[in-house]
Amino acid sequence: MRRAAVQAFRTTFQYTVRGLGRRPFTTCILQTSSAKSPTTRRLLSTTQRRTLKHHKNNASSGIPPPRLDNSIPLPPPLQSSMYYRRAGVVLASALVGYGAWYSYNDGSPGNVNNVSAKRGYTTDTSTADSSLPTRNVLVISADQLHTGTIVGDGPISKTTSEDGTRVIEMLNPEQATEKLRKLEESYLVNRGQGVVRYDLVQLPSNDPIEDDHTEKIIEIEPPTSNNGGNDWMFWGVFDGHSGWTTSAKLRQTLVSFVARELNQTYQKSDKSLPGTEAVDAAIKSGFLKLDDEIVNQSVQKVLQANNKTMAAELLAPALSGSCALLSFYDSRSKLLRVACTGDSRAVLGRRQENGKWTATPLSIDQTGSNLEEANRLRKEHPNEPYVVRNGRILGGLEPSRAFGDASYKWTREISDKLRKHFFARSVSNLLRTPPYVTAEPIITTTKIEPEKGDFVVMATDGLWEMLTNEEVIGLVGKWIDAQQQNKPSSSSPGLFDSVWSKAFGSSSAAQSGLPVEVAKMDGPEGQRAPFRGVRQWGGNDGFVVEDLNVATHLVRNALGGKNREQVSALLTLPAPFSRRYRDDLTVQVIFFGEGEQKGGEVVPNNEAMKGLKGELKAKL
Incomplete structure (x- = not known):
């Protein structure tokens, strides 16, 4: 029956x-x-x-x-x-x-x-x-x-x-919240170097998740030095595709490659600080050297060793792929450089005198649908009318810049040789003059103003498919207002202390809508507008503030906000069905501010990390 x-x-x-x-x-x-x-x-x-x-x-x-x-x-x-x-x-x-x-x-x-x-x-x-x-x-x-x-x-x-x-x-709403908060993290940066806190969260859609992330602070000079100390701070999000191995490789090694090149550049500089072009060249060199190791040097090692076990280990990061978004903050110069390879995105939030926030994009989406990227590829590969087809490289890959994706970089001869003796991905019939995809990033430089409460949101495209730049910045602003309104001034230091109060001013929680200056809805040139999200599902009157972790707060509202049933349904969907409705999500939010030096450690903010509470230690 x-x-x-x-x-x-x-x-x-x-x-x-x-x-x-x-x-x-x-x-x-x-x-x-x-x-x-x-x-x-x-x-x-x-x-x-x-x-x-x-x-x-x-x-x-x-x-x-x-x-x-x-x-x-x-x-x-x-x-x-x-x-x-x-x-x-x-x-x-x-x-x-x-x-x-x-x-x-x-x-x-x-x-x-x-x-x-x-x-x-x-x-x-x-x-x-x-x-x-x-x-x-x-x-x-x-x-x-x-x-x-x-x-x-x-x-x-x-x-x-x-x-x-x-x-x-x-899942009921409580179970949905538990799943949403499972991979959230939050840290208080007690170093007095212009950063006071950063939050992050991940939500898988693929199984296993293909996204990854990294955060690292390198002490160049201690706070006790005559210059008052100097930190290099790095944050990265990596959007993997066709597997997780490339993004994992970036988590393990990208900051090291870039920091090594930066160190050499700073040491060679006759001035106290090298120029913008020199710093940008160092970051690009770090990106390209790592990609060369992933795509080309791995092939040489595999062919020399002639070992299938080694081939499986070395070729995996080359055969899958990953976008990379890396931010580098020099606390002495207060310059933030954002290096973007692919279609992850960074957006700066800055509060204006009227209490509202402005959203300034710090990257562009590098895909076949980006006119500048498409024209660049057509110029580099003349007489190949299908180098960009339907907004995709050779009709297949959407990002025009990425790590790995060796089937778009190897010659046909190399792919055939690897396939014959080991394994490799099939080659497009349109492949003529590789490489078609590069890991070279586009870099922007921004002067951070910590006294204005600047913050940066970095996220894989899973978030930007659902929310506009203005919605994301406005949601963070709404979250800040709620924390100031609900948190007593005598609460634990490091969250919203006097430094933040000066920067943020009075609460605007009573304002209708989001506290953000609205730009054109389709977003700036080079960035695609959301094509699935709350605008289609119920409008921006459905936003809600329920989470102490601001990254989790953004993901909740991307999934439906006040519509609890919708949020529960989207979180219930298992892989691979969930991939039709949402991508893997990785979100980082970095808060800048003139905080004090309190012990010099980066400590877990357990109040805003329910899922991993007590499991993470201070890190530097």
Whole structure:
């Protein structure tokens, strides 16, 4: 009976969604006791007739009829941001709420609601046993996604048919928050060198997560020196694709490569500080030397060793790929340099005299859709009309700059040789004059003004697919206002002390909307606008402040904010289904300020890191 009931449940969902799919609605909401328009009434009536007809055919099996519930809208399933995926016939814009499945009670179906149709409306004719719990579930198939409810406390079958359709119990809001905060971190920088705190969080969509990150502070001169000390501070986010190995390699080595080149440049300088061009050249050299080690030197070592085990280890970071966003802050000069390879993004927030914040992009998205990048590639590869096709390099890779991705850098001869003796990725038929992709970053330099409470948000493109620059900066501003309003002045130092109060001024929490100067909605030139996110899912009146970690706060609002059911649904989705609705997310927020030197350590801010509380130690 269980198999018959599960099959009936799945088939009924398919019948309903097929009926909805022929109607030109962006989001379809099924009402249980009322309809807001004649169109909705007709929709409900048609759907109900299909459902009741199917139930009549299965009446002999004892299967109770389903109950229609309200739905929650989700963004349309999308292609991978790095490579095309065959999504099949995907439900474009709606997550149809629908269910009241059966429960088990000593091997028999439990009590459920019956449904009848009358004058185009749906009404309940009986009430389920109030003592039985009702649980929300997601029903996931290869090309469709639905919500439903199960009445009763019996087991939930997670795989319901040979085609992989799954029923998964939805996380409740508390469980969703726990998952959201699992990988959050927060640190107080007690060094008096212009940085007071940084927060970060990761949320996987791929399994395992393909993103990575790094944070490192190098003491150039101690605070006791005549110059008052000098730190080099680095923060990096790495957006991996086609695997996690390249981003992991960047976490382990990129800062070391760049710091080594910077050290040599500073030592050679006749002045107290080298010029901008020299520093930029050093950063670029560090990026390119590491990529050469990943892509080219690894091949030489593999061919010399002629060992498949070594080949698997050395070639993995070359065959996968990763974008890289690295910030370098020199506390003496107060200059922040942001080096970007790929389409991760950094944005500066700075408070104005009117209390609002401005969002200044510190990087551009380097993809085939960026006109400047496309023109550069066409100039470097003349007579190759398909070097950029559909906004992608050779029609495949979206970022025009990346580490690894050796199939776009190796010659065809090298790829064929490696494939014959070891392994390698297939080569595009369009490959003529590699390399087509470079790891050379584009670098911006910004003078930080700690007295104005400057902060920088660095994130992989999973965040920028959902929120604009202004929304992100405004959300941080809203979070700051909430912390100042709710946190007593006598609370633990290091969070919002007198330094921050001077920079931020009075609270603007009472303002309507976000405290940010609004720029054009499509974003600056070279940056694409969000194509999935809260603007499609409910508008910016749905933002909320619930988290003490500001990076977690940004991710929560990217997923739906006040719409708790939507946030829970997106966090419930397992890999690989979740990848159609959200990418891996890695977010860092760095707060600058004229803080005092308090012991010189970087200490965990346990109050803002629930998931890893007590597990992380001070670091420098």
